[in-house]
Amino acid sequence: MILTTAQATLSHWKRRPGQLLTLVIGLALATALWSGVQAINAEARASYDSAAQSLGQSTLEILEPVSSETLPQSRFAELRRAGWLVSPVLEGRYRLGDRTIRIRGYDPLTAPVAMQPVNLTDPNDLLGFIGGTVGFVHPETYAGLELSETDLEIYAQAALPLGVLLVDIGTAQRLLDQRDAISHLVLWPDQPAGLESLRKLAPDLRRVRPNQTSDAARLTDSFHLNLTAFGLLAFAVGLFIVHGAIGLAFEQRRAMFRTLRALGVPLQSLVIVLASEVMVLAVLSAVVGVALGYIIAATLLPDVAATIRGLYGAEVTGNLQFRRSWWLSGLGIALAGAALASAQALWRVSKMPLLAPAQPRAWLRASSRGITIQLGVAMGLFLVAGLSVQYFSGLIAGFVMLGSLLLGAALILPGILSALLNMASRLSVRPLTQWFWADTHQQLPGLSLALMALMLALATNIGVGTMVSSFRLTFTGWLDQRLASEFYVTGRDQADADALLAFLEPRSDAVLPIWRVEGALNQHPGEVFAVADHPTYRDNWPMLRAVPDIWDLLANGEGVLINEQLWRRDDLSLGDTLTLPDGPNLQIIGVFSDYGNPKAQAIIGLSVFDRVYPNAARLGFAVRIDPEKVSQLRADIREEFDLPDTLMIDQASIKSFSLGVFERTFAVSGALNILTLGVAGFAMLTSLLTLASMRIPQLAPVWALGQTRARLAQFELLRAVLLAALTTVVAIPVGLVLAWSLLAVVNVEAFGWRLPMFLFPSQWLVLGGLTLLAAVLAALWPAQKLARTPPGDLLKVFANER
C-alpha cells in the first residue's frame, strides 16, 4: 500500500520535473554554501591541529627565555648535564626565494618522539640531516618552493605542518644566522627523580605548559565563526526556496491527497509517504549540495589560506579533503532544513479535512491573517535582537542579534509591500491601473517567499559591502598614521644593531628604536613595545582615548598605552593598571587602534623598557628619512652590513602588503555575497515560473475584455521589476542596520576593534540596478511563455469550469 501510494505521490514530480529541479537545486545550493564553508573551516582546523601535534606543541612542555628572544645553546648542555631531559629547538622566519617560511631546527637525538615527524632511521638519512644538507617540508609547501634558491636538499614529508622547513638544529642556526642560539627547550614528559629544581638551575627560563588548543586555533576562532555565520545566512536564503518549492508541491497535490484518502489510504500512511519523499529528495539534494560545496570550498580555500597566513601567521593547506565532519554536517543541515521547510505543509496535510473543496487555495489567496502573524513574529524577533545586544555579550549573541534582525526584517516585508500596494491601488483612477495594483497585490503571497529571500540577500550585500568599505577607508587612513616612518630595519644581532644605529644616525632625520618583548598581557597572548619620545608618535599615533600630556607621561615612564583589542576585551579604563610581563604595574594612560592584530599590545617608554627588560634584544629601528632617499639607504645598508632584504622594509611595501591581506580577507566575503544573491535570483525565477502556470485563470478575463497577450506579458514584467524595486528600497535600511551591527557589535566581539561607519550610496545604486536586471531576467521567461500562450488555453478557463 505504501508503495502504491508513493507511486502516486511521486508521479507528480515526473509530470513536473521543473518543480523537482527547483526543489533539488534550491536545497542543493543552500547545502552547498553551508557545507563549503564548513569544509573550509574543517580543513583549517585540521591544519592547525596537525601543526600543533606533529611538532609536539600540543603535548610537550617547553622552557623559554623570560626576557630575551633566544637563549645560548650552552644552556642545553648545562641542563642535560644536570640530568634534565630537554631538547633544543630554534625557530625563525626564513626567506626562500619569494616565499617566507618558518624554520624549525631540532635535535633528533634528544627530541621526544612526539615532536619527531620524520624518520631518520637510516644512518645516511641521519648523516644528511645533522650534516646540514637535508631539510623536510610538507608536500604542499614543497610544491611552492624555489628549490634553486637554496643549497639544501629538501624532501617532502606529509607528516609536517604547512609552511615549516624542518632542519637540524645546527642547520637552523646557520640558515637563521643565529649561531649558538636556541629559541626554547622542550621538556620530556618523564623526568628522572632527584634532580635539582629548574627554578634554581634556570631562573631565566620559564616553564610553559603545552597548549591543548593551538594558538592558531584560538586566534582564528572568530574568523571561522564569521565564515560559519555567512554559511548559515546563505543556507537560510536557500531554505526560503525549498520552503516555497515544497509548499507549492503540496498545494498542487491537495486534490490528489484527498482522492488517495477517499480511496482508502490511511492518513498516517500518507504522512509517512510524504515525509519520506521529502527526506529522499533532501538526501538527493544534499549529495548534490555537498559535491557543489566541495567545489566552492576548493575554489575559495587558497584565498582563505592566504588570508589566515596574512592575518594570523597560521598555515592552512590549500588542498581540500573530503572529511566526514563537514559532509555529515551538510547532510544533516539539508535534512533538518527540508524537515523545517516541509513541517508546515505536512502539518496542513495531516489536518486537511477529507471533504473540503479540493482546490489549490491558501497561498494564492491574499492572506491578511498570515501577514498579521508574520508581523507578530517579526516584532518578537526584533525584541530578541534588542535584548541580545542589550543583555548578552560575545560573538554568539552578536550573531543571534543579526539573525533575529534579518529574519524579522524578512518576515515584515510582505506586510510593508502589502500596505504600499494597497495605497497605490487606492490612489489610482484608471481601471487598468487599478486592476494592475490589485492583481499585483494578489500575487504577493505567492511571491513573498522569493521576495523575502531577495531582501535577505540584498540586505546582506549592503551590510557587508558597507562594512568592508568602511573598514577599507578606516584601515588605509590608519595605516598612513601608524606607519609614519619611511623605513624599517632590523639587525641580525646586537652588534649589528649597534652598528646600524651609528650608521643610520648621520644619514637620516631620526632613528627611532622599535624594541619589543613577547608575553602575556592580562592572560592574553601579547607583546610589549618600547617607543622613543618623538614627534613621529606625538603627531601621528592614532589614539582612541588619551589622558592629557600622554606622551610626556609615557616618556617619563609614568604610564602605558594599550591597544583597542585589550581595552575592549577586558573592559579596561584609563587609570586602571596593567601588569607588564615579568614587570611592574603601570597606569593605563591611552588606548590606540590596532586593526588587524590578533594579539594584545602595550606600549611603554624607553626608560621603562630599559629598566624592566635589560636583557631583551634591541634590534629594530624605524628610520625617518626623505622617501626619495629610501632606496639609496637600503642599498647602502646592504653594501655596508650585508643585511638580507628580509630585515629591511620600506613603508610602501608594508602598506601594500597590509592592503593585500585586507583585500584577500574580504574576497571570501565578496564571493559568498555574490553566491547568495545568485541563490535569491534563482528563488525569484522559480516563484515567477510557478505563478505563471497558475496565472492563466486570472489573466483570461482581462484578455477576454480586450487586452493583448503581449500587453499582459508587459504587465507581468513590470510587476516583477516593481516588486524587486520595492524590496530593494526596504533592503537598504535593513542592510545599514546590519552593517552597523557588524561594525559595532560583531567586529568588536570577533576581533576586538570597532570601526566607524560610512555610507556608500553609489554602491546601493549599482546593487539596485543589478537587482532590477535580475528581476527582469527572472520574469522574462515566464512573461514570454504567457505572451505565447495559445488562445485556446485561455479559452479553456471559461469552458472548463471547476
Place this chain on the structure above:
Amino acid sequence: MNVKVPLFLLLFPFAAFGQGFAGLGTTAADNFDVPELGTVFEFPTDHGQHETFRIEWWYLTATLTGDDGQDYGAQWTLFRSALEPKRTESWDSPQIWMGHAAITSANAHFHAERFGRDGSGQAGVTAVPFEAWIDDWSMMGAASVGEDALDEIELRARGGDWSYQLSLEATGPLVPQGQQGYSVKSEDGQSSYYYSQPFYQVSGSLELPSGTVQVTGQAWLDREWSSQPLSSDQTGWDWFSLHFATGEKMMGFQLRDREGESFTSGTWISVDGTPIALAPRALVVSPLGFADVEGREVPVSWRLRLPDYGLDITTTALNDQSWMPTLFPYWEGPIRFTGSHDGRGYLEMTGYEPAQN
C-alpha cells in the same frame, strides 16, 4: 622512560643482531680505519675517542655486595658510532653517542638509555683530563699525576627512579686483549682494538626506589673500537668476564655462527695482570638452562670448560631477567659460578630473537 626513540635502527651494528641486520656494517667502507696487528696503544690518548673508527665503547660492569648482604650488579656503557670518519666541534659532527646504564639485584633490574651527539657538550669523551659522559652520567678520571688516568675513576648514572655513584680504584695494570690488543673476532679476520682494566675495587652507593644501599665489590672496564666487528654469518655473542676467587681473571666469548661452528676466544689474566690469549676454540661453552625473557629463550646458565687451565665451571645469573629493553635489546647481568673455580662475573648475551609463533 617509556618513550622509544625511532632512530638509527642501523646505527649500532654490533647491537643489531636481534634486528636481523647483522649483514650491515660488517665491512669497513667509507674510509673508516681498520685495526692493524702490531699497533701499540698510546695512553692516555687511546683512552679517548677514535673518531676514524666506526664504533667504540667504554663498557664497565661491577659485581657488588650491599651492606644489606645482597648481591648487586651495575653497568655503565657509553657507545660511540660514527656516521663518517671525522669529528667537528659543531652540530654537524657525525659522531653519535648512546649510553646504557643498569642496576641489577636478585629480583629487580633497573635500566636507562640516553642518546646524544657532538656540538653542544651534551655527550663526549676527553682523554686528558679523562672523562666519558652523556648527560649527567659520567666516568671521570680521578687518578693522581703519574698514574694511568683510568687507575682511579668516579662513576655515576641515573635512571627514572634510581641512580648510583661509585668510586673505582685499580689494583692491577691495564690488560691488552688478543695479540697485544688486536682482538680477532672471526676466522675471516674481523677484528678490533681491545684492552681492559679488570682489577677495579669498587665502593659507593646505589639509590634505589627502596632506599640507599652502600656497596663494595669488583669491576671490569672494557675499551674496544673497530670498524668491522662481525662476520655476516655471526648471529650474536655470549661474553663472560670472570673474577676468580684466586685473583685471576678471565675474559671469554663465543660468537655464534648461523651455520657452522661457533667461534670462541678469550684471555686468561694472571694475578699480576699478564694476559695469555686463549687459542681459538680452546674455550668450550654450552648452555645449561634457559629462561623465558621477554618472549625469548635465553640461556641464563652455562657450562664453561677450558681444559688447559683445568677450568670446568657452571654459571648462574643473579637475576634471570637482566634484560636491557633498549633500542637494541640484549641480556646483561651479574653471575656467580662454581665448579673447578668459584667467583663472580658478568655475562652479556646478544642476538636472541623472540620465539617465532
Place this chain on the structure above:
Amino acid sequence: MLVDLKNVQKSYGDQPVLAGVDLQLDAAQSLALTGESGSGKSTLLHLIGGLDQADAGEVAVAGENLRQMDDAGRAALRRTTVSVVFQQFNLIPSLNVAANLSFQARLAGRFDRAWTNALTERLGLSGLEQRYPEQLSGGQQQRVAIGRALAVRPALILADEPTGNLDEDSGDAVMSLLLDLVRDTGAGLLMVTHSQRLAARLDRRLMLAHGRIA
C-alpha cells in the same frame, strides 16, 4: 444486510443535516437517494463511505459498525469494501489511465489483471491506457473512475451524482455501463442523484427531505 443505518443524526455547527435517518440495503441491491439540494443526501453517502462520522445513531456496513472504527479502520473499509464514485472524477492527474484504473485494487492488494483488462474493454477505454486524465473527455474520465471503483470488487458502490458533470448522452451511456457492471459483479449500489429519470433505473428509491427519509 449490506447497509444498516439506525437513527443517524449529523449536523454541521448549528445546522442539522440529518435528523434521524433509518436506511437498509441488501446485498446486490441498488438504491437511488433523491432529494433537494441541501437535503443531506451527500452527507448520508459520506457517512456510509466512512468519509465522515455520524453524531448519533448507528452506521453498519457489511456487518461492521463504522462508529467504532478509527481512521485506519475506515480507510481499510474504503479500500476494500466500499468504492466511491464522485461527481468530480477525482482521478490522479499525474498517473495515466492504466495506473488510475488499477490504483485502488493495488492499494487494497487485490489487483487482478484479467479483471482489470476486462473492465477496460467493457468501459471502452482500450487504446487509451497510456493517456493522462487531462487528455480525456469528461465521460471518459468518469468511466475510468467507475473502472477504478469496480476493479477492487467492492461489496458496495457509492455514487454521488456520477453523471452530474456530463452531458445527457454521455451521462446515459456512463449510467448504463455502471448499472450493467454493478449487476454483473453482484455489488450493492447506493447512488445519490437529483434526477428522477436516473433514479427510476435502480431497484429502489428513497427521497430525503429536511434530513429525514420522506
